[in-house]
Amino acid sequence: MPFIVRRLAFYLVAAWVAITANFFIPRAMPGNPVESVVAKYPNLTPDAIKALELMLGGGQQGSLWSQYVTYLGHVFTFNFGADIANFPTPVSSLLAQTIPWTLTLVGVATVIAFAAGTGLGILAGWRHGGWLDRSLPGLMFLQAVPYFFLALVLVDVVGVELHWLPTGQGYNGAATQPGWDWAFIASAVQHAVLPAFTIVITSVAGWMLQMRNVMITTIGEDYVVAAQAKGLPSRRVIYTYAARNALLPQLQGFGLALGFVVSGALVMEIVFAYPGIGLLLLNAVSSDDYPLMQAIFLVITFTVLVANLIVDMVIVFFDPRVRAREATR
Amino acid sequence: MRTLAGIWRNLPLKAKAGAVLFGVFALAAIIGPEVAPYDPSYANPDPSLLMARPSAQHLLGTTQTGQDVLSQLLVGIRLTIELALLVGIIATALSVAVGVTSAFLGGVWDEILSLVSNVFLVIPALPLLILVLGYLPQKGQLPTIIVLSVLGWPWGARVIRAQTLMVRSRDFIAASRESGEKAWRIIAFEIIPNEVSLIAASFVNTVLYAIGTSVALAFVGLTDLNSWSLGTILYWAQSQQALQLGAWWWFVPPGLAVALIGTSLVLLNVGIDELGNPRLRASRGAAKVAGRRVWATDPTPVLAQLTAGRGRLAAFARSFSRSSLIDETPAGGELR
Numbered sequence: 001m002p003f004i005v006r007r008l009a010f011y012l013v014a015a016w017v018a019i020t021a022n023f024f025i026p027r028a029m030p031g032n033p034v035e036s037v038v039a040k041y042p043n044l045t046p047d048a049i050k051a052l053e054l055m056l057g058g059g060q061q062g063s064l065w066s067q068y069v070t071y072l073g074h075v076f077t078f079n080f081g082a083d084i085a086n087f088p089t090p091v092s093s094l095l096a097q098t099i100p101w102t103l104t105l106v107g108v109a110t111v112i113a114f115a116a117g118t119g120l121g122i123l124a125g126w127r128h129g130g131w132l133d134r135s136l137p138g139l140m141f142l143q144a145v146p147y148f149f150l151a152l153v154l155v156d157v158v159g160v161e162l163h164w165l166p167t168g169q170g171y172n173g174a175a176t177q178p179g180w181d182w183a184f185i186a187s188a189v190q191h192a193v194l195p196a197f198t199i200v201i202t203s204v205a206g207w208m209l210q211m212r213n214v215m216i217t218t219i220g221e222d223y224v225v226a227a228q229a230k231g232l233p234s235r236r237v238i239y240t241y242a243a244r245n246a247l248l249p250q251l252q253g254f255g256l257a258l259g260f261v262v263s264g265a266l267v268m269e270i271v272f273a274y275p276g277i278g279l280l281l282l283n284a285v286s287s288d289d290y291p292l293m294q295a296i297f298l299v300i301t302f303t304v305l306v307a308n309l310i311v312d313m314v315i316v317f318f319d320p321r322v323r324a325r326e327a328t329r
Numbered sequence: 330m331r332t333l334a335g336i337w338r339n340l341p342l343k344a345k346a347g348a349v350l351f352g353v354f355a356l357a358a359i360i361g362p363e364v365a366p367y368d369p370s371y372a373n374p375d376p377s378l379l380m381a382r383p384s385a386q387h388l389l390g391t392t393q394t395g396q397d398v399l400s401q402l403l404v405g406i407r408l409t410i411e412l413a414l415l416v417g418i419i420a421t422a423l424s425v426a427v428g429v430t431s432a433f434l435g436g437v438w439d440e441i442l443s444l445v446s447n448v449f450l451v452i453p454a455l456p457l458l459i460l461v462l463g464y465l466p467q468k469g470q471l472p473t474i475i476v477l478s479v480l481g482w483p484w485g486a487r488v489i490r491a492q493t494l495m496v497r498s499r500d501f502i503a504a505s506r507e508s509g510e511k512a513w514r515i516i517a518f519e520i521i522p523n524e525v526s527l528i529a530a531s532f533v534n535t536v537l538y539a540i541g542t543s544v545a546l547a548f549v550g551l552t553d554l555n556s557w558s559l560g561t562i563l564y565w566a567q568s569q570q571a572l573q574l575g576a577w578w579w580f581v582p583p584g585l586a587v588a589l590i591g592t593s594l595v596l597l598n599v600g601i602d603e604l605g606n607p608r609l610r611a612s613r614g615a616a617k618v619a620g621r622r623v624w625a626t627d628p629t630p631v632l633a634q635l636t637a638g639r640g641r642l643a644a645f646a647r648s649f650s651r652s653s654l655i656d657e658t659p660a661g662g663e664l665r
Contacts, residue, residue, distance in 0.1 A: 013448060014447075014448045014451050014452060017452070021457070022460070025461055025464060029464040029466075030465075030466060036466075136599075137592075140592055140595040140596060140599070141589075141592045143591075143592075143595060144587075144589075144590075145584070145587075146541060146544055146587055146588070146591075148563075149563070149580075149584030149588065152563075152572055152580050152584065153581070153584070155572055156572055156577055160572070256450055259452070260453075262455075262456075263456070263545070264455075266455060266456065267545045267548060267549060270548075270549070271567070281456070281459065282549055285550065285551065286550060290463070290464070293460055293463050296456065297457060297460045300456045301457075304451065304452070304453050
């Protein structure tokens with residue numbers, strides 16, 4: 001079976017586990033979530049309550065199996081019902097409003113952090129024991145800083161004290177409206193600088209440390225010694241021989257690290273009041289908006305799975321061994 | 330005692346630094362609540378003590394309701410470290426159980442257990458934790474410990490499984506099998522002792538995960554907000570507008586504490602890594618050879634120095650260069 005098909009099958013299983021967990025968690029928990037929602041929001045229509053029961057269990061809905069099948073059907077058509085805190089706005093339209101913000105921010109910042117960390121890791125590994133390598137403990141401190149705490153400090157210093165950059169919201173709502181015009185994009189980029197900086201600063205050390213370690217191991221390999229013995233320029237030995245091979249474990253780690261970055265970024269959005277899915281999730285949590293929480297969990301999981309699949313495709317592109325193994329089968 | 334001192338002396342510098350730093354916070358966790366100058370929840374009604382800057386009476390200032398930040402910190406460190414260590418112990422025990430079982434049984438069971446760990450590795454943990462804890466009517470220390478432990482084992486299980494597969498194929502395991510050892514004896518006395526450093530690394534990693542995640546969860550409000558942990562201090566600071574009012578003394582100390590505990594754990598982990606792979610230890614950097622800074626990865630230093638800039642002869646001499654001519658590891662038995 002080709003590598004990509006095998007990975008795709010694995011992500012489908014992971015998606016199914018997430019969907020199923022999403023179905024059973026509210027049913028397995030003590031207490032009746034539907035009752036607590038109805039108690040909190042008394043003006044829900046009977047239709048909405050019925051939709052809630054389908055989502056969260058309770059009421060007379062037939063067997064667990066038939067509930068599960070109906071639920072699966074709804075998930076596949078992205079029908080997450082109406083939101084209860086902002087009734088009757090559909091949950092899916094709330095998601096559609098917030099996802100682009102988070103996706104752009106986290107995507108761009110992660111790619112920058114990955115590229116910068118990998119580059120620094122190559123240099124630190126090559127000049128093992130040099131100043132860059134010895135600065136690692138300092139970078140580890142940055143890695144251990146919680147995203148949201150760095151965000152708090154940045155807002156305090158750069159925003160409140162120095163007034164250099166805006167510290168809240170995704171764009172200047174008083175001056176522009178979302179759209180593909182220059183004023184809006186400029187405003188959005190300006191508002192994204194601090195959040196993106198937070199992600200880059202806290203995640204760059206992790207990439208760097210990993211790349212450095214793999215580089216050091218790779219440099220000891222015979223083919224690198226042979227390349228040096230041939231008298232190839234250092235630049236060529238570093239990038240074409242050592243770094244290119246050291247990059248593969250780095251890429252494999254990318255998929256797993258993505259979950260951490262996303263988790264950190266979600267909480268960080270709260271500090272910046274960034275109009276992404278993390279802030280939406282916080283509001284859902286504080287108002288017991290269960291359908292929204294569930295939909296957000298699914299959407300985040302699906303996005304991470306798709307990102308992993310893309311990384312797998314990149315690995316196939318970079319690693320001839322994966323392709324060769326397929327050809328011989 | 331001599332062996333303990335010996336182990337300590339052989340630890341990489343990073344591990345020592347990490348251990349000392351973590352020790353400071355562990356000490357604060359043990360004696361903190363006893364030495365805290367005030368009751369962390371006591372709201373001093375004195376209007377001059379609302380959001381007061383750090384002073385001699387209140388070394389880290391006060392909150393908006395007149396509570397002493399230092400006392401909150403000293404009490405809060407205990408709850409956070411206690412939670413993280415408990416999660417570390419439970420989740421690592423689960424990792425070892427799953428990883429060793431998986432590698433030892435092999436076949437279908439291995440496939441299933443590996444699939445389960447991989448699935449839980451790829452699903453982002455925090456949104457799932459928020460979902461589970463969001464449904465719990467009773468939030469607090471114990472539910473958080475249970476949920477974090479149940480979701481925190483897959484990474485360790487994966488690493489330990491790989492290591493077990495390797496150890497299992499060694500000759501001494503085959504020998505003890507041939508001599509009729511029972512499976513549990515082989516696991517407990519032959520395999521696990523060979524994985525101690527890996528289990529330690531897995532434990533440190535899990536504690537790190539537990540601290541980061543529990544603080545984030547508390548910051549979101551998914552914990553018992555009447556108890557004092559580093560996360561709840563940050564939650565109250567955020568929700569009572571410490572940031573907008575410029576009360577840095579309120580949110581910087583708890584955040585810094587989290588970051589420093591995290592740093593100590595990362596240092597410990599990197600140190601453990603270096604113990605197992607001495608190559609990763611920082612070498613002494615560039616060496617001086619014939620008055621020139623030369624790196625371990627440079628072409629043969631002596632030849633390069635002698636023949637620098639001599640055209641074809643230089644190129645010819647360089648072609649014999651090998652990085653291994655300079656010893657990468659400092660003298661003194663690194664490869665223990």
